[in-house]
Amino acid sequence: MNIAIIGAGNVAWHLTKALYTRHRIVQVFSRSLDNAQALAEAVQCPAATDNIGSIVSDADAYIIMVKDDAIAEVAAQLAHINDSAIWMHTSGSCGCNALSNTATSYGVLYPLQTFSRNATIDTSEIPLFVEANTVDALSRISEIARCISSHIYPADSDTRRQLHIAAVFACNFANGLWRIADDILAQSDLPFSILMPLLKASIAKLDHMRPSEAQTGPAARGDMRIIDSHLSALTGEQHEIYKLLSDSILNHNKQKHE
Amino acid sequence: MNIAIIGAGNVAWHLTKALYTRHRIVQVFSRSLDNAQALAEAVQCPAATDNIGSIVSDADAYIIMVKDDAIAEVAAQLAHINDSAIWMHTSGSCGCNALSNTATSYGVLYPLQTFSRNATIDTSEIPLFVEANTVDALSRISEIARCISSHIYPADSDTRRQLHIAAVFACNFANGLWRIADDILAQSDLPFSILMPLLKASIAKLDHMRPSEAQTGPAARGDMRIIDSHLSALTGEQHEIYKLLSDSILNHNKQKHE
Numbered sequence: 001m002n003i004a005i006i007g008a009g010n011v012a013w014h015l016t017k018a019l020y021t022r023h024r025i026v027q028v029f030s031r032s033l034d035n036a037q038a039l040a041e042a043v044q045c046p047a048a049t050d051n052i053g054s055i056v057s058d059a060d061a062y063i064i065m066v067k068d069d070a071i072a073e074v075a076a077q078l079a080h081i082n083d084s085a086i087w088m089h090t091s092g093s094c095g096c097n098a099l100s101n102t103a104t105s106y107g108v109l110y111p112l113q114t115f116s117r118n119a120t121i122d123t124s125e126i127p128l129f130v131e132a133n134t135v136d137a138l139s140r141i142s143e144i145a146r147c148i149s150s151h152i153y154p155a156d157s158d159t160r161r162q163l164h165i166a167a168v169f170a171c172n173f174a175n176g177l178w179r180i181a182d183d184i185l186a187q188s189d190l191p192f193s194i195l196m197p198l199l200k201a202s203i204a205k206l207d208h209m210r211p212s213e214a215q216t217g218p219a220a221r222g223d224m225r226i227i228d229s230h231l232s233a234l235t236g237e238q239h240e241i242y243k244l245l246s247d248s249i250l251n252h253n254k255q256k257h258e
Numbered sequence: 259m260n261i262a263i264i265g266a267g268n269v270a271w272h273l274t275k276a277l278y279t280r281h282r283i284v285q286v287f288s289r290s291l292d293n294a295q296a297l298a299e300a301v302q303c304p305a306a307t308d309n310i311g312s313i314v315s316d317a318d319a320y321i322i323m324v325k326d327d328a329i330a331e332v333a334a335q336l337a338h339i340n341d342s343a344i345w346m347h348t349s350g351s352c353g354c355n356a357l358s359n360t361a362t363s364y365g366v367l368y369p370l371q372t373f374s375r376n377a378t379i380d381t382s383e384i385p386l387f388v389e390a391n392t393v394d395a396l397s398r399i400s401e402i403a404r405c406i407s408s409h410i411y412p413a414d415s416d417t418r419r420q421l422h423i424a425a426v427f428a429c430n431f432a433n434g435l436w437r438i439a440d441d442i443l444a445q446s447d448l449p450f451s452i453l454m455p456l457l458k459a460s461i462a463k464l465d466h467m468r469p470s471e472a473q474t475g476p477a478a479r480g481d482m483r484i485i486d487s488h489l490s491a492l493t494g495e496q497h498e499i500y501k502l503l504s505d506s507i508l509n510h511n512k513q514k515h516e
Binding site: 093112113114116119121125126127151153155159161162163164165166167168169170171172173174175176177178179180181182184185187188190192194195196197198199200201202203204205206207210211212214215216217218219220226229230233234237238240241242244245247248249251252 | 371372379417419421423425426435437450455456457458470474477491503
């Protein structure tokens with residue numbers, strides 16, 4: 001399959017490298033010609049451009065991997081340059097119909113992973129969520145997805161939003177708690193690294209049990225003496241978060257045992 | 259050194275196995291004779307007992323690894339059976355002076371790790387926090403600690419409480435968020451495992467950057483459109499936690515850029 005890549009950011013970088021093992025990358029577009037050329041070179045692609053007007057009209061697939069708020073503009077500029085190809089974007093928060101005026105077969109290929117340019121990622125482990133405007137379009141997008149990973153799930157826009165919310169809780173908010181832990185340790189001149197063995201053990205447990213079973217700590221034990229002692233040492237936002245999250249664990253355990 | 263082990267739970271199991279590579283375990287006590295015998299056997303120790311009155315009085319060190327609320331009783335029952343030995347407990351939330359009526363040289367050796375009986379743990383990576391009633395006692399406890407891990411930090415009771423609070427935020431509360439993410443995914447019939455690659459990538463970042471630098475997500479970008487969209491999809495406790503943790507990240511970023 002001949003694939004045109006629109007965008008050369010972190011997502012484009014990793015997915016395109018996974019795709020070029022099985023497909024031909026015929027063009028890379030980016031508003032930054034340097035970025036387009038760097039990615040094109042990495043995947044033995046002969047054509048890099050920063051001119052959206054010169055995007056080829058004879059590719060088999062077009063993958064739009066630009067920032068969420070640029071998708072609408074890019075989609076409008078590429079409207080109907082190739083109606084027989086399959087078109088997709090890779091955004092978790094943008095609807096499938098963002099491409100409804102661009103082509104007749106379109107959809108979404110959303111990778112649930114965080115990408116950094118320099119990190120090496122085994123894309124075969126990444127869960128991919130696919131959606132399309134027709135059954136045929138879904139099958140064409142899934143075929144492309146299978147070159148990247150075998151973990152492919154159908155997901156409409158509502159499901160992608162639920163996924164995104166779940167990821168915000170699991171990763172972004174967990175990181176917010178790690179930042180608070182770092183602040184607390186800094187008061188005693190201790191580095192965050194002393195928590196890493198504990199943190200890695202906590203994550204490792206999730207390979208074979210659900211978070212609900214893996215829960216430990218004062219709230220999981222219902223140890224109000226320790227909870228009160230900790231609350232008395234905390235103020236402001238830290239006190240509020242400690243209280244709310246302890247209550248959440250206490251309530252959950254109460255429901256579990258009822 | 260001849261070491262007597264009081265307790266045969268998960269902490270005792272892992273620390274004793276690490277100690278016996280360099281020291282002689284002369285006795286294992288547990289209220290459960292089966293547990294005492296199993297641990298004794300694992301460390302080539304000839305004596306297991308469930309009778310606290312028969313604990314040997316000629317060991318060089320005594321390590322009390324019983325549950326927090328049993329330390330006082332055990333310490334009282336063993337008062338002055340051996341005043342020349344070094345005595346210690348391994349609790350993060352119990353003061354050093356819990357052993358002040360037991361012996362003349364005493365302290366704490368607190369491992370910051372979660373232990374499961376069946377999991378294999380590389381104890382050499384575990385941070386150990388030590389405290390003692392005299393400089394000499396601290397040096398004797400540190401010598402024992404060095405057989406377990408090279409990550410040894412002095413920490414008084416206040417510091418251990420701060421550590422414990424930091425660990426509650428970083429691990430117990432993070433797990434509470436993972437349970438909420440699991441609940442949200444379950445509504446779309448998706449397994450928690452789809453978040454694991456993202457979660458592992460989030461943790462891997464912390465090997466080379468502080469949580470404050472690693473922060474990503476809608477709140478880190480100040481993306482109020484996404485935050486409001488997510489809040490409108492959440493109710494009750496999940497809504498409250500989403501709001502409080504987003505505000506925490508937004509406030510932190512505001513302070514950082516001021």
